[in-house]
Amino acid sequence: MSAKTSHKWAFAARFRRHAFGWRSQPAITRIKEAVSEIRKVARTDPMLAAEGAILLLERLSPALEQVDSSSGAIGSAVNHAIRDIVPIIEHAPADAEMRDKWLDRLWEAVQNDDIPYLEILTDFWGELCAAPACASKWADNLIGTVRLAWSPDPGLRGYFKGTTACLSALLRAGWNQEILELLELAPHKFWHDRQWGVKALVALGKKAQALQYAEASRGLNDSPIAIARACEEILLSCGVAEEAYERYAIDANQKTTYLATFRAIAAKYPHKTAREILSDLVAETPGAEGKWFAAAKDAGLYHEAIELANRTPCDPKTLIRAARDMVEAEPQFAVEAGMAALRWLVSGYGYEITGLDVWAAYRHTMSAAERAGCKEQAFERVRRLVEGERQADRFVSKILGSELGLNPPRERS
Secondary structure (H helix, E strand, O other), X not given: OOHHHHOOOOOHHHOOOOOOOOOHHHHHHHHHHHHHHHHHHHOOOHHHHXXXXXXXXXXXXXXXXOOOOOOOHHHHHHHHHHHHHHHHHHHOOOOHHHXXXXXXXXXXXXXXXXXXXXXXXXXXXXXXXXXXHHHHHHHHHHHHHHHHHOOOOOOOOOOOOOHHHHHXXXXXXXXXXXXXXXHOOOOOOOHHHHHHHHHHHHHOOOHHHHHHHHHOOOOOOOOHHHHHHHHHHHHHHOOOHHXXXXXHXXXXXXXXXXXXXXXXXXHHOXXXXXXXXXXXXXXXXXXXXXXXXXXXXXXXXXXXXXXXXXXXXXXXXXXXXXXXXXXXXXXXXXXXXXXXXXXXXXXXXXXXXXXXXXXXXXXXXHHHHHHHOOHHHHXXXXXXXXXXOOOOXXXXXXXXHHHHOOOOOOOOO
């Protein structure tokens, strides 16, 4: 028995049918551990790692059937895992016979996936085929069923799990014109399908048509972010960065935080100054100016950061951290960041604010003011600010009142 067939994967015993209860976090942890185990093996034995990746994909859906997926956390974890291990399968040096066996196993896993957890795996079917010849075979096998699923006859058409796998295989096989002809049969314009038409046109060297095709794919149920990313990529590949920036940069680079969005655009468009990018982002989000504070600070635009933080509400904890971190490097900026934090705290803003947060804002502000040589002025500014608190519970006043000389002394008993 070879070392490969006798290898025992630690994750295998943990991914049995219904191995997990309703809580998603234990399952997410196990998925991450499994991917780490596979990637570690891939460094020395890519064939064995590919076998492990396929084993994990076969076991994922049955093991996760009882997990609560309402938050989307477990689905995201599975998608990340698939994206991580598909390249391991793709680049494994398997011969045609072995790859055929792998693909048959994965196809069966997809067909048995009822939740579904493996839905995005078919997006990578061309990559999993690795070679154009293998992709051609799968395209031949699937294209007839896709034509039936998209038939104008209501009695014939229906949903087919292999539609995306077919389109992906067609692209890998180089059957670009066949992709465009097949998409003409689609009863509805869904970006999930039409993105393959864009890729086919790009592969044919028809980038202007690809851009038009992508723009014509916009619909009520399609993601403008995904379409913008495709269009941006086309224009950047044509060397017209300025047009790409003006038309698509903001929509195409939306991230989970304002700071991450700013960084993504700045990295992709080095010819634009940080000030220009920040200005465009702020103009695009009226009423949310304060949320760009961290981006401005990250770019070293301290004056703009403070101006934004005072224009509309900004998370006090973000401002407090900024004041703490910049006490020595930029004390005047730290003073203003701390003052802005206190201003929004006095106004009742902030999530799960405690007395420790209020004290931290005051302490960092005064520490920075001492270094900046304006301690007395800062103290008076804080005093006036807290004195003017109008919140019913006067939360900040209760905490800092005695420190600022605002609370009347208690009577001795």
